[in-house]
Amino acid sequence: MSNSQYAPTVTKGGLVTHCSEAACSIAAATGANTAGVLSDANGHNYDANTQINNLANPKNGWHAVTPDQAQALANQGVLAFATQHGAGHGHIASVRPEGIPGDQPRGRSGPILANVGIFNGVAHQSAVFTPAHGAIIYYAPNQ
Amino acid sequence: MRRISKVFPSFILFATLACWVLPHGAYGESSNHDTWKNFSAAQKRYALFGFIDCHRLLFPHANASMYNADERVYGEVDKLAADNGDTPIGRLILDAMRKTPAAAPDNHAEHGGVDDGMLWRGLIEREKEAYVQGVFWCAEVAPAMTVSLSEKSAGAAVKALDDWYVVADDDWKDPRSNARVDVPVAVAMQRTGILSIRPAKKP
Numbered sequence: 001m002s003n004s005q006y007a008p009t010v011t012k013g014g015l016v017t018h019c020s021e022a023a024c025s026i027a028a029a030t031g032a033n034t035a036g037v038l039s040d041a042n043g044h045n046y047d048a049n050t051q052i053n054n055l056a057n058p059k060n061g062w063h064a065v066t067p068d069q070a071q072a073l074a075n076q077g078v079l080a081f082a083t084q085h086g087a088g089h090g091h092i093a094s095v096r097p098e099g100i101p102g103d104q105p106r107g108r109s110g111p112i113l114a115n116v117g118i119f120n121g122v123a124h125q126s127a128v129f130t131p132a133h134g135a136i137i138y139y140a141p142n143q
Numbered sequence: 144m145r146r147i148s149k150v151f152p153s154f155i156l157f158a159t160l161a162c163w164v165l166p167h168g169a170y171g172e173s174s175n176h177d178t179w180k181n182f183s184a185a186q187k188r189y190a191l192f193g194f195i196d197c198h199r200l201l202f203p204h205a206n207a208s209m210y211n212a213d214e215r216v217y218g219e220v221d222k223l224a225a226d227n228g229d230t231p232i233g234r235l236i237l238d239a240m241r242k243t244p245a246a247a248p249d250n251h252a253e254h255g256g257v258d259d260g261m262l263w264r265g266l267i268e269r270e271k272e273a274y275v276q277g278v279f280w281c282a283e284v285a286p287a288m289t290v291s292l293s294e295k296s297a298g299a300a301v302k303a304l305d306d307w308y309v310v311a312d313d314d315w316k317d318p319r320s321n322a323r324v325d326v327p328v329a330v331a332m333q334r335t336g337i338l339s340i341r342p343a344k345k346p
Contacts, residue, residue: 012245013207015256089253108313119265126313132321
């Protein structure tokens, strides 16, 4: 999230963002095996829509949870993702524990997310996703 | 601006200085290099995003590949500003984008999207003001357009946009929230009357 390599940019007129890279690297940093779900076998991240499809596949060891459950899991140190499969590239963000000193989340409602995208920062769901763009689904790993 | 003038030869006949209603305060001074210098990296980013969005609106047939915004561009603007103290920041931004080669393709990133209501909801106040300032800087260097800004300051424009996007509706219950979320910020600035663009009158 604070990695400047993940800052949004414009290149040749097109917006470039890094949510799927960030999701992959955060998962890897927590010790999760990303291969086949968030990345290929070489650790190269899939695009967000592919990651979301993989998270939704029960065979991959993840399951859907409610927003409250996702927040509770994150508070316990368990990796969880907020996702929205999109007609464009979709969006994915990791859920962030509540109460981290210094955090001033943008928005006011929904779980707290470590957003990497058009802006990078700590934000509630309401500042990251709109219901107008489709279902917002949270995933957590099977225990 | 020669390149743009070639793209719009009809406007050359009507070219005149942009009519510019200067907003007050630090954000509105037309060549305020200090404002740029004092911006954080994130503010510079969103100032460039605003500049680009405004420029696309003013010059829809311009070559999109000229638009770049990353740390190298901010750095180039910094350098140009140091050597060209009297040149409007908007002109320096255009020069910096042209001088900076486009970044190599990033196959691991997401490509696409627009600066719309979701961006607006996600930005914090100072980033929003920087975005608006980028629009102001762009409007300032549009040679064949009459660009007027009804708001007196970037802060007032931010407030008007917050109201229009219904940012306070954090639970997305107001039907206007979803109806407007996909509207680009630069277009919202037109719809709110903050930004008015029309071909300049013949001198």
